[in-house]
Amino acid sequence: MKGIVFTEFLELVESKFGLEVVDEIITNSNLPSKGVYTAVGTYSFSEMLSLLNHLSRHTSISVDELLMIYSEHFFSVLVSSYPELIKTYKDPLEMLASIENHIHVEVLKIYPDAELPTFEILTRTENSLVMLYKSSRSMYYFGLGLMHKTFEHFNSSATITFDKIKEDGSEVKFTIVRN
Structure with a gap:
């Protein structure tokens, strides 16, 4: 890590x-x-x-609540450290949908040996996104917090729910619906 x-x-x-x-x-x-x-x-x-x-x-x-608190802090670090990357997005769903194919690509340029979770887009519409999170670290609450902060950053809101595909949290399906 x-x-x-x-x-x-x-x-x-x-x-x-x-x-x-x-x-x-x-x-x-x-x-x-x-x-x-x-x-x-x-x-x-x-x-x-x-x-x-x-x-x-x-x-x-709880550890899950601490991960949520930490993700809020970490999002502000990302915004201040990588403003140009964040500015390329005009919409929170667009940004979240690009985690795997753009944001993580940029992270790997800076930290080539980083072990990042994967986010597979299962479905996407204008107002919703369903993603599959996979990580042996099971830090999906950290991801959940970053998703909430993404919407807040764009002065928007969403209902975000998740279902554990694997009980240990290493695979979690997120459903994001813009309010």
């Missing part, structure tokens, strides 16, 4: 919960990296799971 995911996560934890909580979750997580991350480095996903689980225990907020 790319280091930017870790550095931004710890920045979020510090801003929402304080530096003491950052220190506590790093200390309690017994991380091979010792919690020292660079944005361009690559780290084990197990470290993110450990940080999330310890933060969840500390805050009594």
Whole structure:
């Protein structure tokens, strides 16, 4: 997992919960990296799971809810770091439909060894999109949060539902209907 995911996560934890909580979750997580991350480095996903689980225990907020909170922060990082990429889209459904064939292509140019989820478009209409998310990391709540923030960015709204295809969350079907 790319280091930017870790550095931004710890920045979020510090801003929402304080530096003491950052220190506590790093200390309690017994991380091979010792919690020292660079944005361009690559780290084990197990470290993110450990940080999330310890933060969840500390805050009594579920891991899924923490992933939603984090995705909101991460979307703002994407908008400020890659404004030209975001500006190429005029519509949230257009942007979401292009994750696999445009956005992830651009991400791989910057981070060639990034392990990204896949998003297969199952159906698309003018006002709806059905996508199949696949990732061994099962971070579909992170994806859900990014989808909500995409609509918010375009001053729009949608009803987004999901069905787990695989119980572990490694395959999830998202149905997005513009309101």
